[in-house]
Every structure is written in C-alpha cells, then in structure tokens.
Amino acid sequence: MNVAVAKTGTERRLSDVFALARGRLPGDGRVAEVRQAAIEVYERLGLPHRRVEEWKYTDLRALMREVLPLAPLPDAAVLLRAREALASIAMAGAQKLVLVDGAVVPELSDLGASAPDVTIRTLREILDDAANAARADLLLTETSDAMVSLNAAMATDGVVISIADGAHVAAPIQIVHIAVASGASAFTRSHVRVGNGARATLVENFVAAGGARGYQAHDAVILSVGDDVVLEHVRLMADAPDAVNITSDAITIGARSKLNMFNMTGGGAVSRFQGVIKMAGEGSELSVNGVNLLRGTQHGDTTLVVDHAVPHCTSREIFRAVLDDRARSVFQGRIIVRPHAQKTDGKMMTRALLLSDQAEADNKPELEIFADDVTCGHGATSGALDETLLFYLRARGLPEKDAQALLIQAFIGEAIEPIGNDDLREFATSVAQRWLEVRA
Amino acid sequence: MPLLEVKNLQVRVEEREILHGLDLTVNAGEIHAIMGPNGSGKSTLSHVIAGKPGYEVTGGEVLFKGEDLLSMAPDQRAAKGVFLAFQYPVEIPGVATMTFLRTALNAQRKARGESEYSTPDFLKKVREVAKSLSIPQEMLKRGVNVGFSGGEKKRNEVLQMALFEPSLCILDEMDSGLDIDALRIAADGVNALRSPDRAMIVITHYQRLLNYIVPDFVHVMSKGRVVKSGGKDLALELESTGYAQFDDAA
Numbered sequence: 001m002n003v004a005v006a007k008t009g010t011e012r013r014l015s016d017v018f019a020l021a022r023g024r025l026p027g028d029g030r031v032a033e034v035r036q037a038a039i040e041v042y043e044r045l046g047l048p049h050r051r052v053e054e055w056k057y058t059d060l061r062a063l064m065r066e067v068l069p070l071a072p073l074p075d076a077a078v079l080l081r082a083r084e085a086l087a088s089i090a091m092a093g094a095q096k097l098v099l100v101d102g103a104v105v106p107e108l109s110d111l112g113a114s115a116p117d118v119t120i121r122t123l124r125e126i127l128d129d130a131a132n133a134a135r136a137d138l139l140l141t142e143t144s145d146a147m148v149s150l151n152a153a154m155a156t157d158g159v160v161i162s163i164a165d166g167a168h169v170a171a172p173i174q175i176v177h178i179a180v181a182s183g184a185s186a187f188t189r190s191h192v193r194v195g196n197g198a199r200a201t202l203v204e205n206f207v208a209a210g211g212a213r214g215y216q217a218h219d220a221v222i223l224s225v226g227d228d229v230v231l232e233h234v235r236l237m238a239d240a241p242d243a244v245n246i247t248s249d250a251i252t253i254g255a256r257s258k259l260n261m262f263n264m265t266g267g268g269a270v271s272r273f274q275g276v277i278k279m280a281g282e283g284s285e286l287s288v289n290g291v292n293l294l295r296g297t298q299h300g301d302t303t304l305v306v307d308h309a310v311p312h313c314t315s316r317e318i319f320r321a322v323l324d325d326r327a328r329s330v331f332q333g334r335i336i337v338r339p340h341a342q343k344t345d346g347k348m349m350t351r352a353l354l355l356s357d358q359a360e361a362d363n364k365p366e367l368e369i370f371a372d373d374v375t376c377g378h379g380a381t382s383g384a385l386d387e388t389l390l391f392y393l394r395a396r397g398l399p400e401k402d403a404q405a406l407l408i409q410a411f412i413g414e415a416i417e418p419i420g421n422d423d424l425r426e427f428a429t430s431v432a433q434r435w436l437e438v439r440a
Numbered sequence: 441m442p443l444l445e446v447k448n449l450q451v452r453v454e455e456r457e458i459l460h461g462l463d464l465t466v467n468a469g470e471i472h473a474i475m476g477p478n479g480s481g482k483s484t485l486s487h488v489i490a491g492k493p494g495y496e497v498t499g500g501e502v503l504f505k506g507e508d509l510l511s512m513a514p515d516q517r518a519a520k521g522v523f524l525a526f527q528y529p530v531e532i533p534g535v536a537t538m539t540f541l542r543t544a545l546n547a548q549r550k551a552r553g554e555s556e557y558s559t560p561d562f563l564k565k566v567r568e569v570a571k572s573l574s575i576p577q578e579m580l581k582r583g584v585n586v587g588f589s590g591g592e593k594k595r596n597e598v599l600q601m602a603l604f605e606p607s608l609c610i611l612d613e614m615d616s617g618l619d620i621d622a623l624r625i626a627a628d629g630v631n632a633l634r635s636p637d638r639a640m641i642v643i644t645h646y647q648r649l650l651n652y653i654v655p656d657f658v659h660v661m662s663k664g665r666v667v668k669s670g671g672k673d674l675a676l677e678l679e680s681t682g683y684a685q686f687d688d689a690a
Contacts, residue, residue: 387493392530395490396540396600397518397548406543410534410583 015043017185021070021154027127030136038139039153045146054145054274057330057362058301063270064244068216070156071101071184081209082178083108089205089236091423094174101179102156102186117167117198123158123189138191141220141250143276148248151220155189158220165195165226172201172421177217179243180209185216196226196254201421202233206267208240215240219247227254227281233261234424236431239268241296246272255281255310262419263290264428265300266435272301279306279313279341286315289415291428293435294327294359301330306348308341311371317348320415322408323359324439334366337374344374352382353411355404355439405436441506443468443639444489444608450499451481451488458484460664461500468607469636473650473675474643476661477683482643483527485661486612490524491517504608518544519551523606525597527613532584537596540584541566545603569602573629591622598629609633609640615649627652647679662686 018039025035047064048055074082082100086108090096097120098108104122111120126135138160139152163169179186194200206217217239225231239245245268253259265271277286292300306315321329335346352361365378385407393403412432419425444466451459458481466472476482488495489502491514502509509517532540546556557565570580573595585593594614601609611630615623630640630653642653650658650672658674659666660683667686668674 389530389532391492391514392526392532393540393544394514395492395518395524395526396544397515397551397604398544399515399547399551400513402543402547403515406535406540407532410532413534 017067017069018153024070024156025154026124026156027135029130031127031139034136034139035153038141038149041144041149042146042153045144045149048146054303054332057332057364058270058272058299060147060246060270063299064216067150068183068185070154071181071186071215074100074103074105074180078180079105079108081180081211085178085207085209086176089176089207091172091174091203091427094172094203096174096176097159098176098178099157099159099186099188101181101184102188104157104159115167115169115171117164118169118173119162119164121160123155123160123191126160138189143250145248145274147218147246148220151187151189151218151248154185154187154218155220156187158188158190160190161192163192163194163198163200166197167195167200169198169200172203172424174203174205176205176207177219178207178209179212179215179217179240182211182213182215185218187218189220189222191222191224193224194226194229194231197228198226199230201424202231203424204235206237206239206245208243208267212240212243214242216244217246219245221247221249223249223251225251225253225257225259227256229254229257229259231257231259232420232424233259234419234421234428235261235263235273236428237263237265237267237271237273238431239271241267241269243268244270247274249273249275249277251275251277252280253278253284253286256283257281258285259287260418260420261286261288262416262428263288263302264293264431265290265302266293266431268298270299272303274301274303276305277307279308279310279315282310282312284313286313287418288316289318289418290320291412291415291432292321292323292329293432294321294329295324295439296327297325298327299330300327301332303330303332305334305336306346308335308337308344308346310338311340311342311344313341314345315347317350318415318418319348319350320412321350321352321361322355322412323352323361324355326356326358328360328362330362332364332366333378334368335376335378337369337371337376339370341371342373344371344376346374346376347378349379351380351411353408354382354384401439405439408436409433442466443505445503446485446500447503448500449485449488449502450497451484452496452498453484453494457498458664459488462665464659464666466608466639466641468639470657471634471640471642471653471655473655473658474641474661475645475658475675475678478645480661481664482661483612486524486610486641486643489610490514490522515547516551518604518606519548521607523601523604523609525594525601525609525611525614527616529585529593529597531586531588533586535584537580537582537584538566541580541600541603544600548604566603569599572632573599573602574625575599590617591619591626594618594622594626595629598626602629602633607638609638611640611642611653613643613645615644615646623649624652647675650675660686
C-alpha cells in the first residue's frame with residue numbers, strides 16, 4: 001500500500017525532472033539501479049533546508065526553490081558560444097577538459113594529447129560500457145547528503161582521470177565547466193585518481209558563456225590521492241550573477257602526501273562548495289584555503305570536513321570572505337580527529353571583511369577530537385576595514401577606494417599566496433583585482 | 441603668503457572641545473616646535489591638519505598655500521604637500537613596503553597631474569634614501585612596518601617624507617619610544633630635508649628632540665590654545681620651569 005506523503009511543489013517537480021531525464025542518463029542495469037536508489041534517497045530528504053544542520057545557513061528550499069530540467073545536449077551554436085567563454089580562461093600549456101552544459105566536448109578538449117602517464121575517459125563512456133563490471137561504482141557515494149545523492153542520480157557526464165604511479169605531470173590538467181543554456185541544470189561527476197609518487201596540478205573552472213542566465217551547476221568530484229603524492233588543486237568559481245552552483249568533493253589522501261587546495265567563490269547567486277577530506281595515510285599535509293568575494297545579494301558557502309583518520313597528519317585551513325552590499329558568506333569547518341589519530345596537527349582560521357552594514361558572515365568551526373595527543377585550533381573573526389590603517393594610507397595620498405582595495409588585497413593575500421603555481425596565483429589575484437575594480 | 445595659517449581653530453571630539461581657538465602661522469623654510477603637556481591638544485592639531493576622521497571643526501579655518509585645507513580629503517591634502525609623520529606608525533600586513541611606497545607616490549603624482557615614476561627611477565630613489573637612513577633593503581620587502589622596531593618605524597616615516605617631498609612636514613612625537621642612537625638617525629634624516637621651500641612642525645613633549653632638530657620658533661600649548669611663543673630658548677626655559685606655570689594662563 002502506498003503511504004501518502006505530503007510533498008512540496010519542488011519535490012514533485014524533481015520527480016518529473018528525473019523521469020524526463022531518464023532517457024538521457026548513461027548506463028543501464030546496475031547503473032540504473034544505483035541511480036534509482038540515489039533518487040529515492042534524495043526524494044526522501046528533499047532539497048536541504050535550515051533544519052538540516054549541515055545546511056542551516058544555506059537553505060536551498062528558499063534559495064534555489066527547485067531543480068531545473070537538464071540542459072539540452074550542446075549543438076553547434078552552443079559550442080560556438082562555449083568556445084568564446086573558454087578563450088578567456090584557458091591556461092597556456094594546460095591540458096584542457098571541457099564540459100559544456102554537462103557534456104564533455106571532445107572538440108574543445110585535449111583528450112588525445114594526454115601525457116603518456118595520464119589516462120582520461122568520460123564518465124558517459126564508462127557508464128555505457130556494459131562489459132565494465134565496476135562501472136556503477138562511479139556513482140556510489142558514502143554520504144547521505146541529499147545533493148550528493150541527487151548528483152549520483154542525475155550525473156550525465158564528467159571526466160575520469162587516472163594519473164599513473166610515479167608520473168610527474170608538468171602541464172596542469174584544467175577541467176572547465178561552461179554553462180551556455182539558460183534556465184537549465186548540468187549534473188556532472190568526475191573522478192580523479194593520483195597514483196603513488198605522482199605530481200600534478202588540477203584546475204577546475206566554472207564559467208558562464210555570454211548571456212547564460214539562471215542556470216544550475218551540480219558537480220561532484222571524487223579525488224583519490226595515493227601515497228607520496230604532491231598535488232595542487234585549484235577551483236575558481238565564476239558563474240553568472242543569477243546562477244546556482246552546488247559542488248561536492250570527496251577526497252581521500254594516502255600517506256606522506258601533500259595536497260594544496262584553493263577555492264575561490266565569486267559570481268553566482270548561490271554557491272556551495274562542500275568537501276569531505278579524509279586523511280587516510282600517515283605523515284600527510286593538507287592545506288585548504290579559500291576566498292569568497294561576494295556582493296549584491298550573493299550567497300557563498302564553503303563547508304569542509306577534514307577527517308583525521310590516522311596519526312601524524314597536518315591540516316591547515318585559511319579562509320577569507322570579502323562581503324559588500326547584502327551578500328552573505330558561510331564557512332563551516334569541521335575537524336575530526338579519530339581515536340587513534342595521535343599527533344594530529346589541525347588548524348583553521350576564517351576571517352570575514354564586511355564592507356557594508358547589511359552583509360553577513362556566518363562562521364561555524366567545529367572540532368571533534370577523540371585522541372588525546374593532538375594540536376588543534378580554530379579562529380574566526382569578522383569586522384570592517386580598520387579605520388586606522390585606512391587613514392594612514394589616505395594620509396599618504398591614496399584615494400579612499402584605492403586605500404580600501406589595497407587593504408582588501410592584503411586581507412585575501414594570505415589565502416591566495418600559498419598557491420604554488422605562479423600562473424594560477426596570478427590568475428586568482430587578477431580575479432580579485434577585477435572584483436575590486438568593479439567596486440571602485 | 442604663509443604656507444600654513446591656522447586661525448581661531450575650534451575642534452570637538454565626541455562633544456568635548458579640545459581646541460578652543462588656536463592660531464598658528466608657519467612660513468616656508470621655518471621650523472616650529474609645539475610643546476605642551478599631555479592633553480593640551482598637540483596631537484589633535486596634527487590630526488586635524490592631516491584630515492583624520494572623528495574630529496569636528498566647530499569654528500575657525502586652516503589655510504594651506506591660501507587654500508581651504510579643511511574641505512579637502514586626506515589624500516588631497518597629501519597630494520598638495522601635507523605630510524604627517526605618525527606618532528605610532530601602523531603595521532599593514534600583506535602590503536609590501538615597496539608596493540605601498542610606489543602606490544602612494546604615484547597616487548600623489550597622479551592627483552597633481554604629474555606622470556608616474558618609472559620603476560628604475562623609483563627604485564634608485566628609494567635605495568638612495570633608504571641607505572642614508574640605514575634602512576636595509578630587506579625591510580622594504582616586508583609588510584609595511586611589520587616586525588619593525590620603534591626606531592625602524594620612525595625611520596620608515598622619514599623615508600616616506602624624503603620620497604614624497606612634501607612642503608609641510610608635521611612630526612608627531614617623533615622621539616617617543618626611541619633611544620638616543622635611533623633618535624639621532626631619524627633627526628639626521630629630518631635635518632637633511634630642511635629647505636627654504638619646506639616647513640616643519642615638530643610636536644614634542646620634551647626638549648631633548650630639539651637638540652637634534654633645532655627650531656626657529658617654539659610654541660607652548662595648554663588646554664587647547666597656544667599660550668606662549670618664542671625662539672628656541674623657550675624650549676630650554678621650559679625644561680627647567682615645566683608646564684605647570686601655564687595651567688592658570690589657559
């Protein structure tokens with residue numbers, strides 16, 4: 001017997017969206033079963049709202065309201081617009097992997113030009129490969145987060161990258177998500193495996209083609225870092241002003257590895273970058289830094305869980321938000337230290353700069369420590385620009401906006417400077433400069 | 441025309457009047473010392489001339505080269521040639537000293553309609569001045585005043601003074617927190633900037649600084665007014681008699 005469950009209009013709409021999408025979703029058999037299970041998890045939970053602790057500051061029922069239908073497959077006109085958007089952010093010398101409206105586009109990507117130690121396939125081709133017994137694993141998730149489940153149910157494509165053991169990949173691997181279709185969703189899911197002893201740089205960009213409005217980007221990245229790896233991972237979110245971007249990363253780090261991450265959130269109306277990072281091998285160092293640059297009524301959320309499952313690992317989180325107008329920034333950082341993870345050294349520092357009385361910063365640091373020989377700490381501040389510093393600069397001849405810009409750059413510099421790749425650091429700096437120029 | 445004319449200046453801070461009608465005239469080439477006890481309004485005067493927010497001018501005027509200084513923003517005043525050497529120079533983490541110096545210098549030049557300094561000219565000039573003030577190059581790469589000692593911070597102020605070439609320098613308690621050696625280096629730097637085109641107002645508690653920077657005029661402030669003016673000997677006189685005698689005069 002069916003039990004009648006009251007559903008909001010949003011949830012009914014989602015069922016329709018999934019039903020409509022079904023014909024477009026790659027993979028049958030076990031893959032379709034995994035999708036069905038995932039959509040059932042999602043339907044039970046619905047869009048996250050403020051009574052779900054992890055989403056209390058980012059109520060998607062109010063902010064997003066509904067899941068939009070999938071964007072159509074890109075045609076020639078769409079690809080033309082995507083090509084223009086790509087030109088502005090393509091890194092010189094990088095291996096580009098381009099997704100347009102949720103589909104990998106080989107003609108814009110460097111799929112064939114891989115370094116010999118790098119294997120790249122698309123999620124779609126693997127899910128459609130009935131001979132691959134493990135294909136459905138690419139959609140499995142460990143969390144019960146509604147948006148992660150929704151992604152698993154709806155993912156149309158993504159890149160599946162494998163970097164061989166010992167490979168030193170000089171060229172950055174740049175994954176570019178371009179939204180062209182307005183009023184539609186893209187669901188993407190990528191897997192990156194970095195083999196033992198490998199070194200690489202992974203970049204992810206989210207951009208809108210000119211005229212793309214009101215779209216939703218739903219992305220998930222499953223990153224597996226082996227032992228003795230050195231990896232830099234930079235994310236730059238620059239979506240359209242009325243777009244939504246919900247990204248979930250699941251990261252596992254092996255032993256003696258170094259992962260240096262940076263995330264910049266700007267652009268979209270609603271952005272959430274949530275990451276669960278598990279320190280699974282001893283002696284590893286994790287650095288996760290981020291900057292939110294928000295104005296108008298933008299809402300930007302960075303939610304991180306750093307899980308120290310083993311002893312002798314270090315984690316550092318430096319997060320900065322600059323907020324103008326009525327913008328709202330959320331930082332939630334949880335550090336978990338498991339019972340045997342002695343000698344863990346975990347710290348996070350989040351600071352928000354409020355340029356307007358109506359801006360809001362919500363900082364929620366949490367420490368869950370079950371071991372007794374650890375060093376963990378957190379700090380959170382929010383405030384306006386320091387009037388004493390501003391006057392000093394103005395007394396030296398800097399006009400008000402220039403003085404503010406210099407202090408804002410210094411404020412976010414601490415999060416940007418640890419980026420190891422010079423081009424990426426300069427790019428992140430220039431994004432911040434452009435943001436400040438719009439202000440001035 | 442005098443370089444600076446302060447006429448009957450009345451200033452309030454949070455409903456409390458600090459300056460009660462202050463007069464001061466400074467001509468190009470002159471060095472004026474302003475002395476007085478704590479709370480006499482010396483620093484308020486320097487802040488109001490530089491344009492620090494938080495002060496309410498309720499009466500009087502300040503003319504700089506004949507122009508109404510009080511209607512100008514702090515950065516406009518700097519571009520016109522007003523320089524305040526801070527009693528407590530601030531630390532600005534994340535802004536390299538070199539970047540700060542170049543940004544400030546070029547902002548002033550731009551405001552005056554002058555071309556920006558070329559990088560080689562700028563670097564050459566900074567290095568020369570830094571060397572004369574015993575400021576190591578290493579310090580210029582650090583954040584503005586970050587990790588600087590008290591003496592280094594004051595020398596950094598003198599460095600900026602030399603670089604920006606202002607026509608009016610106000611030195612607010614330059615000797616506070618400095619030992620004799622640090623004081624001598626800073627004072628030598630200031631003396632090197634003495635010129636017929638430039639005036640200085642030296643605000644100090646103690647006569648000691650005036651052994652190094654010898655003034656043409658000394659003014660005594662008490663309770664928000666100039667209560668006595670004289671030559672450099674007035675400073676020596678004060679050293680023996682103290683400020684108490686002026687309490688009644690004010």
